[in-house]
Each structure stands twice: as C-alpha cells, then as structure tokens.
Amino acid sequence: MTGGLYRSSNAGHRDGPYDDRHAPPLIDADEARLTVPDTDTVSGGGEVPGAEPPTSTAGNSLIMAAGSLVSRGTGFLRTMVLTAALGVTIGDAYTTAQIFPGLIYDFLLGGILSSVLLPLLVRRRKADADGGQAFTQTLLSLVVIALALATVVAVLCAPLLTMLYASEQASDDYHELVTRLSYLMLPMIFFTGVSALFSAVLNTRGHFAAPMWTPILNNIIVIATGGAYLLLYGAAKIDPSQMTPGRIALIGGGTLLGVAIQAAGLIPALRKVGFRWKWRFNFRDLGLRDLAKLGAWMFFYVVANQIGLAVVFNLLNRAAAAGETGPMIYNNVYLLLMMAHGIIAVSIITALMPRMSAAAADGRFTDIAEDLSRGMRTATAALAPVAVVYGVLAAPIAVVLFQYGAFTGDDALATSIVLISAGIALIPFSVSQLFTFANYAMSENKTAALINAPVVVIRIAIHVGCFVLLEPEWVAAGLMIGNAASYLMSAVISATVLRRRIGAIGxxxxxxxxxxxxxxxxxxxxxxxxxxxxxxxxxxxxxxxxxxxxxxxxxxxxxxxxxxxxxxxxxxxxxxxxxxxxxxxx
Known part of the structure; x- marks a missing residue:
C-alpha cells in the first residue's frame, strides 16, 4: 500500500496504489506489454523461460487489456452499488472489515509472491525435468496449509483487529459490527492467496486469460449481493445497532463468496494447461532459507506500509465517530485516484519496465536515466488534465458517481472535498511509483524498502498532525494531502539515490x-x-x-x-x- 485504503477486488491481480503498490516486478496488466511473465519483455527480448504461450504476445495483450477494462468497470460498479446500499456509517464498518483480509494476505504472500515466488516458478519451469510440476505442487501445498492456519488465527483475532483499526471513540455497536463482518470476511485470506498462486501458475505456463477475467466473477457476485441488499432492505440510512444478523450475513457472506468463486474459476484453466493438484510435503526441497532471504526486504516494505495503514484507518474511524468523513468516502476517492494512475501511469511504467530491466542487466545506466526522464515527463503531461478535472469538477463527479440510495447529498459534498486533495496527490503518486519500479528493474528491492521506511514515518507524522490541527470535517482531505507530501518525498529521495547510481536523469x-x-x-x-x-x-x-x-x-x-x-x-x-x-x- 502507499497510504491509501483501496483494496482491489481482483485477488492476485491488483489494480494499481497498490498499491500500492508493493508487488515488484509484476506490473498491473492494463495495457499492451507486461513484465514477467509475459513474453518478449524479459531482458529486453526473448520469451520467459518455460512459458508456453498459446497465442502471440499481441493476442495475450489484447485479452489482458480487455479483461482489465471490464474488470475496472465492474469493480467501479461494485463500489457504486455498495455505496448506495450501505451508506456512510455502515459503509465505514464494511470498509474497515474488508481491509483485514488484504493486510494479512500482504504480510503472508502479497509482495513476496511477485518479487520472489513468481520469478522462481518461472526458473523452475525451465530448469526442472518435469517442467516445475513437483516444485509447484510442493509450494502450493505449503502455501495452502499456511493460509489455512493464518485464516483460523485471524478469525480468532478479529476483535483485536477491530481494536487496532477502529477508533476507541466509536460506539460499541460499531465495533461489534466490524467484528461480526470480519468473522465472515477474514476467510477471504485463504481464497485470495490460493487465487494469487493459481494465477501465478497459469502465467508461468503462458495462460493469461483466466487470471484477467475471473476477478470479474468476483465483482458480479458482490454487485448481486449489493443489489439483493437493496431489494430486501432498501437504501435507508441506518445505525450499526440496526444491522441484523441477516443483513450482516448477506453483505459479509456475499463478499466472501465472490473471492471464493474467483479462486474456483481458475481450476478449469489449470487443468487446461496440464497442471494437476497433488499434495507434496517435502518442503525442504523448496529452499525455504533462500526464499526467506530473498523475501526479507519485501516483507520489511510491507510491514512499514501496514503500520502506516493502521494509523490511517484509526484516524479515519476517529473522524467518523465525530460524524465526519470516514473510511468509505476516503476509500472511494482513493479508488478514483488509482483508476487514473492505472489507466495512464501504469501504461507508461509497463512500457518502460522491460527497457529499464534490460538496460540494467547490460549496465546501460544512461538508458535507464533517459527512460526515467521520459516517464516522468509523459506521466505528468498525461495526468495533469485528470488532476484538474478531479479538482474543478469534484462536486459533479461525486454526485454523478456516488449520490444514490443511502449515500446523501452531504456525503457527496464530503466526497468532493477529499477528491480535490486526490487531484493534488495524483501526479506525485505516479512519479514516485515510476522511481520505485526503476529500483525493481535494477533488482534493488533493498533500496526500495529502505527508502520506503522514512517515507512512511513522514507520512504518519503528517497524518497525525492533520488530525490534531484540522477540524474533523477536513481530516480525510488532510490525510490525502499527507499522502501527496509523502509521495513527493519518496520521489525526491529515490531520485537522489538513483542519481548516484546511474548519473544525471535529465x-x-x-x-x-x-x-x-x-x-x-x-x-x-x-x-x-x-x-x-x-x-x-x-x-x-x-x-x-x-x-x-x-x-x-x-x-x-x-x-x-x-x-x-x-x-x-x-x-x-x-x-x-x-x-x-x-x-x-x-
């Protein structure tokens, strides 16, 4: 994460801020060319070792671009339906509970999957006589066991998570609602992790369609859940005490069902590429010690971000307890920021990442500097009008997109205030992400993690300062401005460090x-x-x-x-x- 709350519904295929985000070197598949594990983008050319693309790169890219577009569209419709159904107060509790599975998944697997496990699966696919089949089965066996145990522990600890992320100033009914929703939604940890591993296995075998399209099943299920909630209970704005067990079971269970169906939807594709499940328990063959060394810095990166996330959630829930903008509105706005970043900036990063990776492998640091300069200029020029639209047209955007059902005109006004701040944060966020992925292109995960640590500290300090100094109605906007400042700081530090490594960056x-x-x-x-x-x-x-x-x-x-x-x-x-x-x- 990068200071925001948004969790993509696309387990194993995250949108954007994230992420946020913190999952190198796999880049979001929004446009034509991807890094690992797509073809013709590793070391500047050649296919990914062991991959067996059933179609051309252009064909795969078209499938992924189409899937990403539909996924983003259905994902945003999902947000609109839930916003209309739940309103702000219940929506705040839902958003808080929904973040728990994602943060625990990130601790266990999130960043390590794409930075360590995915490249390893690709290498073993090429090197092993069985095409990496036994290694993959062993890895999946270990991950499934670990995810199951983590899910059980997390469900037992749901009240503790509520205490950490929800403000103590919130009512007992609000805390109880977050906890009850968490009991239903925390099992998403298991299905999110399984879905991500299944997607990685498919990608290493040249199959890209299913991982791109199954998240849409997730969105459709949750949209149907929100629709059923509206049909059964209406769009009235209610208090946490009015959330009956039936309401909680519908909204929490429907969200869990969406992720479970997403994971199950990948099984036919696994059979199609010839992968069969088999339990294997020879975990020593995985080289766990080496895996731990490779993933240590990424884990450090994730831990730092989760600390910052806990602070953001606690402050937003404190503001919500005072009757002002809380997690749901902030999260909806962050989604808009991530959409603009994903459509424009990720496309630029996607095009530049293979070039920078190849240049780094060849020691052509001047080329990396030129690509960085080009990326900054292009991202800024392309995102500037979007930032202006977010700032000037914040009120119409909030009304057109969100003012339905239990989401009132006052809620739309509060959304517009935060959206103005998001417009300010958009370009610094995308530029900072460009620098972060430049570090990943040069295999500098350690550098990225060490840069991230002081940035998170600065972000937390700004967030706390905003909460102390601002009136409650301005806290959410202030937190977004704090994000912008931390993104800018990240870009400055990264540019300074990279300049020492690769020279002037134009x-x-x-x-x-x-x-x-x-x-x-x-x-x-x-x-x-x-x-x-x-x-x-x-x-x-x-x-x-x-x-x-x-x-x-x-x-x-x-x-x-x-x-x-x-x-x-x-x-x-x-x-x-x-x-x-x-x-x-x-």
Whole structure:
C-alpha cells in the first residue's frame, strides 16, 4: 500500500496504489506489454523461460487489456452499488472489515509472491525435468496449509483487529459490527492467496486469460449481493445497532463468496494447461532459507506500509465517530485516484519496465536515466488534465458517481472535498511509483524498502498532525494531502539515490516540461472554474446539473489543456495525440 485504503477486488491481480503498490516486478496488466511473465519483455527480448504461450504476445495483450477494462468497470460498479446500499456509517464498518483480509494476505504472500515466488516458478519451469510440476505442487501445498492456519488465527483475532483499526471513540455497536463482518470476511485470506498462486501458475505456463477475467466473477457476485441488499432492505440510512444478523450475513457472506468463486474459476484453466493438484510435503526441497532471504526486504516494505495503514484507518474511524468523513468516502476517492494512475501511469511504467530491466542487466545506466526522464515527463503531461478535472469538477463527479440510495447529498459534498486533495496527490503518486519500479528493474528491492521506511514515518507524522490541527470535517482531505507530501518525498529521495547510481536523469528537461504543464493546467483551471460558475448548480448540484457540469466542464478543461499544450509545444502531449490518431486510423 502507499497510504491509501483501496483494496482491489481482483485477488492476485491488483489494480494499481497498490498499491500500492508493493508487488515488484509484476506490473498491473492494463495495457499492451507486461513484465514477467509475459513474453518478449524479459531482458529486453526473448520469451520467459518455460512459458508456453498459446497465442502471440499481441493476442495475450489484447485479452489482458480487455479483461482489465471490464474488470475496472465492474469493480467501479461494485463500489457504486455498495455505496448506495450501505451508506456512510455502515459503509465505514464494511470498509474497515474488508481491509483485514488484504493486510494479512500482504504480510503472508502479497509482495513476496511477485518479487520472489513468481520469478522462481518461472526458473523452475525451465530448469526442472518435469517442467516445475513437483516444485509447484510442493509450494502450493505449503502455501495452502499456511493460509489455512493464518485464516483460523485471524478469525480468532478479529476483535483485536477491530481494536487496532477502529477508533476507541466509536460506539460499541460499531465495533461489534466490524467484528461480526470480519468473522465472515477474514476467510477471504485463504481464497485470495490460493487465487494469487493459481494465477501465478497459469502465467508461468503462458495462460493469461483466466487470471484477467475471473476477478470479474468476483465483482458480479458482490454487485448481486449489493443489489439483493437493496431489494430486501432498501437504501435507508441506518445505525450499526440496526444491522441484523441477516443483513450482516448477506453483505459479509456475499463478499466472501465472490473471492471464493474467483479462486474456483481458475481450476478449469489449470487443468487446461496440464497442471494437476497433488499434495507434496517435502518442503525442504523448496529452499525455504533462500526464499526467506530473498523475501526479507519485501516483507520489511510491507510491514512499514501496514503500520502506516493502521494509523490511517484509526484516524479515519476517529473522524467518523465525530460524524465526519470516514473510511468509505476516503476509500472511494482513493479508488478514483488509482483508476487514473492505472489507466495512464501504469501504461507508461509497463512500457518502460522491460527497457529499464534490460538496460540494467547490460549496465546501460544512461538508458535507464533517459527512460526515467521520459516517464516522468509523459506521466505528468498525461495526468495533469485528470488532476484538474478531479479538482474543478469534484462536486459533479461525486454526485454523478456516488449520490444514490443511502449515500446523501452531504456525503457527496464530503466526497468532493477529499477528491480535490486526490487531484493534488495524483501526479506525485505516479512519479514516485515510476522511481520505485526503476529500483525493481535494477533488482534493488533493498533500496526500495529502505527508502520506503522514512517515507512512511513522514507520512504518519503528517497524518497525525492533520488530525490534531484540522477540524474533523477536513481530516480525510488532510490525510490525502499527507499522502501527496509523502509521495513527493519518496520521489525526491529515490531520485537522489538513483542519481548516484546511474548519473544525471535529465531533470532540466523534466523541469522544463513541468513548467509548461503547470501553465497549461493553470489555464484549464481558470476556464473550468469560469464554466462552472456560468452553469447552474453549486457545491451540492442536482444530478442533472452535475451531469451537465461534468460533460461541459470536462470538455472545456480538456480542450483548453490540449490547446495550451500544443501552443506551448509540450512534446509529450503531441506524441500522445499522434499515437491516438494512429490507433484510430488502424
């Protein structure tokens, strides 16, 4: 995690901030080219050892891009339905309980899976006479046992988790609701881990479709759960004391069912690629000591982030206890931030990661520096108008996307305040992620972990300061600003460390682009604010007014930004426009 709360519903295939996120070197499959384990992207070329792609890389990429798009769409619909069904107070409890399985999964497997286990599965697939079948069966046996034991322990410790992440200022009914939901949702640990391992096995065998599409089953189940809740109980705003066992069983059990079906949906694909389950208990053959050494720094990275996450949740629940913005609204806004990052910045990282990895392997540090400079310039130029839209059109966005059912106009207004802060955090987050993955490209997991530790300390200090100094209604927005500051600090520290390793990274060109982008963004802000002043509606527009403002304001902001970017000759914008034109012609 990187200071946010959002947990993707796509177990084993996380969206973006995360992550957040902390799972190198596998990058989110949002666009055409991926790093491990896709083909033609390892060491600058050649197929992943042991992979048996059934179709071309372009074909795999198309399947993954389509799956990612549908997954993001259904995932966002899932969020909208749950928001409408639960409202803020119950939604805060649900969001708090839902984070528990993810954080424990991250401790056990999350970052270590893609940074250690996935590359190891690829190597054993190539080196072993049986194509890594026995090794994979042994690894799965160990992980399944570990996940089962961890799930049992976590369920028993549900009240302790509630005490840690929910504010003591919250009511006893709120604490009880979080705990009861946790009993139903903590078993997600097991199914999330199994799903992630199954996906890794499929990827190493050249099968990419099922891991991309099964998360959609998860989203559909939860959407149906939210719909059933609305049908049976309506969209009334209720207190935690009014959550009957039936309501809790439906919403908590439906969420668990979605993850279980996602994991089960991968079994036919495993059979298709020739993998068969068999219990093997010769765990010494796994080289556990070496695995522990390889995963130690990633575990340190995860632990630091989870400490920061615990602080964020506790502060948000304290604010919610005072009747102000809590975990659910903050999490919904963080989802919007991650969507923009995933669609734009991850695409850039995806394109640059194989190049930087190959350059690092060859000792071509100048090429890494050039790619970093190019990535920063392109990400900033592409994300700036999105940040402006989030800031200027925050109120219409909140109303159009979330103001349904038990989610009121006041809740939408609170969402818009946090969304403005998310607009500020968007570019620093994406740039910091680019630097983090540059470290991963050079196999500098230790460096990434050591940079992350002081950044988390700074983030916690800012978060606590915001909570102490700000009025409760501004706390959630302040926490998002604290995230932005920590992302910026992470980028500065990473740039300083990398400069010593690879030399100058073209900061003069980056600064020049940043300045031009700032001018173009400022102009689009002025036009956007003027247009919104002329249109009907205020901070709490009706749905029709909000939709009108979103369409007209978005066109005005986007058109102004592109026009100014062309006038200022921002090369990255010109290149992006040319690329879009070429794809349209195709």
């Amino acid at each position: 900061m003069r060109d980056v600064a020049a682009t940043f300045l031009k982008v700032t001018v173009a963004a400022a102009g689009s802000i002025l036009v956007g604010v003027l247009v919104m002043k002329l249109l009907p509606g205020d901070d709490t527009p009706s749905r029709i007014e909000a939709f009108l403002g979103l369409v007209v304001g978005g066109i005005a902001i986007g058109g102004t930004y592109v026009g100014l970017a062309l006038a200022l000759r921002i090369r990255e914008v010109t290149q992006l426009l040319d690329m879009v034109k070429r794809r349209i012609k195709r």
